[in-house]
Amino acid sequence: LQLALRRAALAAQPGQAIQLPLVITNAGNKEDQFRLETDLPAEYQPTFSQSGNDTGMPIFVTPQMQRGSSIEVVLNARVPESAPDNQQQRFLVRAASQADSSVTRVADASLTVVAAALNAASNALQEHVQPGDTFTQRITVRNQGSATARQTRADFVFNPDFELVNATPAPIQYDRPSRTAIWSLGDLESRDNREITVTLRAVPEAIAGTSKAVGRGTMRTQSLFIPSNFDGPTINVGRVAGARVDAVSKGLTATPGDTMYIPFIVRNPSNYPESFELRIVAPGAPQATVYADTNGDGRHQDGEPAVTQTAALDPRGGQYPILLGVDIPRSTPDRTQFAYNLVTRAMNAPGRVASEDSTVLTVATPRVRVRAELPNSEVKPGDTLFYRLVLVNDGGGLAKNLNVTEQLPDALEFISSSPELSLQDMPGGGRGFVWRVAELAPGDTQVLQVTVRLRQNLAADAVITPRHTLTYQDSNSNAYRGQ
Numbered sequence: 001l002q003l004a005l006r007r008a009a010l011a012a013q014p015g016q017a018i019q020l021p022l023v024i025t026n027a028g029n030k031e032d033q034f035r036l037e038t039d040l041p042a043e044y045q046p047t048f049s050q051s052g053n054d055t056g057m058p059i060f061v062t063p064q065m066q067r068g069s070s071i072e073v074v075l076n077a078r079v080p081e082s083a084p085d086n087q088q089q090r091f092l093v094r095a096a097s098q099a100d101s102s103v104t105r106v107a108d109a110s111l112t113v114v115a116a117a118l119n120a121a122s123n124a125l126q127e128h129v130q131p132g133d134t135f136t137q138r139i140t141v142r143n144q145g146s147a148t149a150r151q152t153r154a155d156f157v158f159n160p161d162f163e164l165v166n167a168t169p170a171p172i173q174y175d176r177p178s179r180t181a182i183w184s185l186g187d188l189e190s191r192d193n194r195e196i197t198v199t200l201r202a203v204p205e206a207i208a209g210t211s212k213a214v215g216r217g218t219m220r221t222q223s224l225f226i227p228s229n230f231d232g233p234t235i236n237v238g239r240v241a242g243a244r245v246d247a248v249s250k251g252l253t254a255t256p257g258d259t260m261y262i263p264f265i266v267r268n269p270s271n272y273p274e275s276f277e278l279r280i281v282a283p284g285a286p287q288a289t290v291y292a293d294t295n296g297d298g299r300h301q302d303g304e305p306a307v308t309q310t311a312a313l314d315p316r317g318g319q320y321p322i323l324l325g326v327d328i329p330r331s332t333p334d335r336t337q338f339a340y341n342l343v344t345r346a347m348n349a350p351g352r353v354a355s356e357d358s359t360v361l362t363v364a365t366p367r368v369r370v371r372a373e374l375p376n377s378e379v380k381p382g383d384t385l386f387y388r389l390v391l392v393n394d395g396g397g398l399a400k401n402l403n404v405t406e407q408l409p410d411a412l413e414f415i416s417s418s419p420e421l422s423l424q425d426m427p428g429g430g431r432g433f434v435w436r437v438a439e440l441a442p443g444d445t446q447v448l449q450v451t452v453r454l455r456q457n458l459a460a461d462a463v464i465t466p467r468h469t470l471t472y473q474d475s476n477s478n479a480y481r482g483q
Contacts, residue, residue: 001034002027003095003105010111013147014083015225020075020109021051024095026065033098034062036073040091044077061098077111081225085115085145116188117145118152118219120230130238131206131271134165137214137233139196143188149221152185154196158215161206161237165199179215188221207315208239208272241349242269243276245342247357248298253364255397256332257476261300262324262359263293264342268313276310276344278322285338285361286326293321300325309347326361330478334365334395367395368440368482370404370470381456384415389468391437391446399480402437402472408452411464415451440472 002025012018026032036059040046047058051072062071075093089111097103118141125136139156143149158164158179164171171181185194200214214232248263268274278290291300292307300323310320324340341358373388389406393399408414408431417433426433435448454464470482 001025001032001095001097001103001105003093003107005093005107005109008107008109010109011114012079012111013223014079014113014115015081017076017078018111020077020093021072022075022093022107023070023072024062024065025070026067028097028099028103029067030099031064031066033064034095035098036060036062037094037096038075038091040075040077040089043080044089046075046077049074049076079111079113083113083115085113085117085147087113089113114147115145116143116147116149116190116221116223118142118149118188118221118224118228119144120154120217120219122214122217122230122232124214124233124235126235128236128238129202131202131204131240134199134201135235137198137200139198139217139232140193141185141188141196141219142193143190146190147223148190149188149223151222152188152194153220154183154185154194154217155220156181156183156198156215156217156232158200158232159213161203161212162200162214163203165201167196167198169196202237205316206237206271208237208270210236212237237271239349240271241274241346241353243274243344243346243349243353243355244269245276245344245355245357247342247359249359251360251362253362253396254326254328255474255476256328256330256363256365256478258328260324260326260328260361261291261298262288262326262340262361263298264322264324264357264359266310266313266320266322266344268315268318270346270349271315273312273315273318274349275312275347276320277347278308278310279343279345280324281341281343281356282338285340286329288324288326288340290342291323291325293323296321298323310344324359328361328363330476332363332365334363334367334397336363337361338363362396364396364442365478366393366397366399366440366442366472366474366480368393368399368402368470368472368480370468370482372466372468374465379454381454381458384451384453386449386451387466389435389448389450391440391448391470393440393442393444396442397474398442399440399472400438400475402440402446402470404435404437404448404468404470405432406435406450406466406468407432408466409464411455411458411462412452412466413455415453417451418449 004023006021036048093107120141122139172184173182211234217230220227244267246265254260338361343356346353371390
């Protein structure tokens with residue numbers, strides 16, 4: 001048995017199909033067949049085929065061979081797509097007699113991968129940047145392989161905290177929503193390189209942090225099946241402190257005796273986590289207590305704690321709802337106003353970084369008066385006449401349970417009223433009555449027209465005036481008296 005390789009050393013690119021011809025000669029004294037083997041790794045997909053055989057079917061054993069005859073066999077393989085440049089794969093080809101397994105021949109060979117090998121380096125020309133500032137990034141793409149990198153391109157996806165201003169060379173495409181820039185670098189010969197200079201801006205909303213990655217890149221070439229990635233540089237983004245508080249309502253109305261909870265929302269506009277001190281400024285107003293509105297429903301529940309500062313809030317919009325609890329004294333006059341100003345201060349910021357907003361609390365109580373509208377014409381004894389009682393609410397609050405008690409002088413006899421009164425509202429046997437009104441809104445009026453008869457035997461020029469008293473309540477059952 002004789003085994004001879006046409007070539008003992010091969011060179012190929014990733015993904016390339018190769019063929020290694022070999023000649024097997026039957027040097028024995030009888031007919032024989034020979035089994036073919038190789039230790040080339042499976043990822044090379046090795047197979048044997050007979051030269052000149054167009055069936056394309058692999059063979060594992062040669063056809064029957066006469067004494068002294070030779071046959072050419074081809075070892076077929078495909079270089080793995082991921083094979084790196086300069087990788088050397090040594091392998092052997094073995095042929096063994098089917099008639100006598102002790103008769104074998106081995107030939108050694110080697111395969112060297114010739115490929116492009118892209119490598120990138122990226123750096124920023126400064127270490128620190130503030131939101132809104134620009135800085136420069138440099139990207140260098142090198143072909144460290146032994147083959148040309150054809151139609152090379154570089155893709156770079158920028159961190160959301162940074163935006164592209166311009167670049168040299170200009171990218172062939174920039175997708176702003178995904179912040180992806182694509183550069184066409186052409187063919188890179190072995191050991192050649194390309195440089196990209198990028199001007200970036202830290203967006204105004206950039207979050208503070210140290211060693212923040214500018215982004216991540218990918219290199220592609222038609223010479224390689226698998227792209228390679230590279231990391232962008234890192235840069236420090238400085239802090240920008242801010243404070244903001246918003247009153248949910250600029251004005252609220254209360255009744256004496258109410259416990260009011262005034263809602264505010266503290267927000268963190270800083271570009272880093274921040275806590276805020278809470279301080280109330282309300283000269284002359286009832287004392288207020290700050291509570292955390294933990295479920296954000298605008299109502300105070302048991303278990304929601306009193307606080308003097310917020311927790312650390314997320315940057316750029318983290319919020320903390322709070323409630324100012326205020327007890328309104330029952331003696332507070334109508335239309336009294338209290339301004340509650342909430343001041344928040346960033347606790348970790350250098351200097352004073354603060355914000356404030358206010359809610360005006362207006363106390364509304366009812367102020368009801370009775371206006372008697374009497375006839376101004378002369379009447380004679382025995383005449384029937386009418387007069388009107390008018391209830392007027394001049395206050396800012398709702399009046400409830402109004403009772404007007406009217407006492408008629410002896411000279412007048414009650415006849416009727418409109419609206420009609422019930423018997424229980426006339427306990428005086430016609431000498432008086434009680435006019436009851438359930439409620440009277442601010443600015444509203446109610447009218448009772450009373451018909452009476454002038455008794456006989458009255459002196460001329462007599463002046464007759466009914467007398468009345470008024471009681472009423474507000475929505476918290478605070479009692480009031482009026483005339």
